[in-house]
Amino acid sequence: MISLVPLAGLPAIRPGDDLGVLLLTAAESSRTALAEGDVLVVCQKVVSKAEGRIVDLRGVEPSSFARRIASLAEDKDPRIVEVVLRETKRIVKMERGHLIVETGAGWICANAGVDASNSGDADTVIVLPVDPDASARRIASLLHERTGHRIAVIVTDTFGRPWRQGLVDFALGVAGMDALLDLRGSTDLDGRELHHTVIAQADALAAAAGLLMRKNAGIPAVLIRGYEFTPAEGTGRDLVRPPELDMFR
């Protein structure tokens, strides 16, 4: 059995906060104490806030390209488009003012993950952490130091998908476990070798935790217990499909 426990009761996060400490306090005040082998899933928004990844739009001067893009979509703030472009390494697709981009860190998503909701202020937006693996590792280290337990940490964000309607949570940063579970070489129930079976376990854990982290619910973290995995250093970068294997770049 796997259980998903929401961690509520975090204060409003401010730049410079030690998120690991706040998460530990929230876990201690819930009925579920952290234990060896737990997976702690944390949404990107609180990570970014703690790391000061907040952009004040009042100081952003949109370029002419940003203004042009904004004019093509309904209700798009050219200053937000400018922030998106500053986070962008490559534009994968643009249509009618909608931008699907590759970020500096290699994530492919809409609007470079720049997010105006729950930023705490109508004139600010939140951008993705610079290095979500490092963010996850910092939290995992703090938890290990304070509890003695090795707890895997996944930093997630909510993305749309090609072909499918609706948003789902994905893993950006991973620490303490492999993002992928490689079953190649093992056999199916008929004894046939599984040739292509690499499971995106960190994405599946992110999606599961997302069931409790709705944007209007005030749940920034979820504790997952009972998922069997092999401890490992881990990195969310393993989830980025290499260009030569990606038919939809």
Add this chain to the structure above:
Amino acid sequence: MISLVPLAGLPAIRPGDDLGVLLLTAAESSRTALAEGDVLVVCQKVVSKAEGRIVDLRGVEPSSFARRIASLAEDKDPRIVEVVLRETKRIVKMERGHLIVETGAGWICANAGVDASNSGDADTVIVLPVDPDASARRIASLLHERTGHRIAVIVTDTFGRPWRQGLVDFALGVAGMDALLDLRGSTDLDGRELHHTVIAQADALAAAAGLLMRKNAGIPAVLIRGYEFTPAEGTGRDLVRPPELDMFR
């Protein structure tokens, strides 16, 4: 709290089996009796087997196009490519013998979901159910009839994704709940309206259940308890992005 309970102990499924009855028996012999508001996630493979969606490759004559495609990839059986093409309405992308297609039912996935693993026989493959919503509804009806509880049912399959490495489970058929959770019009924690927030809750539930349904584990179904949702008729077709909103068709 949400809990995910694996349902083991199903016999090998044969065409004509009443899967609802077998799932109910498996649930009864587990420690968790089915209850109102549960979500039962069932993998496509056992659904397809019960519905006789098994193709004997010994009776398949590959077309010249199927043979050509097979010759471009390593280790590809032209008879399997022929089965893929028979399930295909439109080829979305083909490169080096790899096929991403739109199936007759509208799913976009590799190889039309045709699967050789766990088929029970080296000369057979399993194809997707003709109407996975109807498959889900049949199971939900049987469970309602026998237990008196309304239980949502999701039929899932395991797909790769553009841009990201590794496989994750997705919802194909849905009964008893909406596949999408529409939060548009509600407000975030700052009181700002959420404009774009439609959650693919059936896909997230599928991904969560997938954590327990690894191909080599013999777990064809997972019971999810504690996920709050509004009962509804539901359909997995809501998860198919309409062409006019899909930049990656």
